[in-house]
Amino acid sequence: MYVCLCKGITDQDIVDEMDQGARNLRDIGKRLGVGSQCGRCCQSAKEVIQDYKSLSNSMSLAYSAA
Numbered sequence: 001m002y003v004c005l006c007k008g009i010t011d012q013d014i015v016d017e018m019d020q021g022a023r024n025l026r027d028i029g030k031r032l033g034v035g036s037q038c039g040r041c042c043q044s045a046k047e048v049i050q051d052y053k054s055l056s057n058s059m060s061l062a063y064s065a066a
């Protein structure tokens with residue numbers, strides 16, 4: 001799914017950058033240019049980042065409980 005139409009950035013592009021060490025919208029903006037033009041994508045990008053963090057946290061909990 002496209003998150004940033006101005007830059008042609010998808011949710012998977014954001015997830016890939018999170019996997020590579022990005023930690024927040026600022027990092028994603030620097031790396032991919034998300035939010036650097038019209039800015040309409042910022043809220044959607046934040047949601048993708050939050051979903052990523054929630055999933056990462058639940059996976060960490062699952063591993064630590066095992």
Ligand code: FES
Nearest residue numbers: 004006037038041
């Ligand atoms: S949609 Fe991302 S900057 Fe315009």
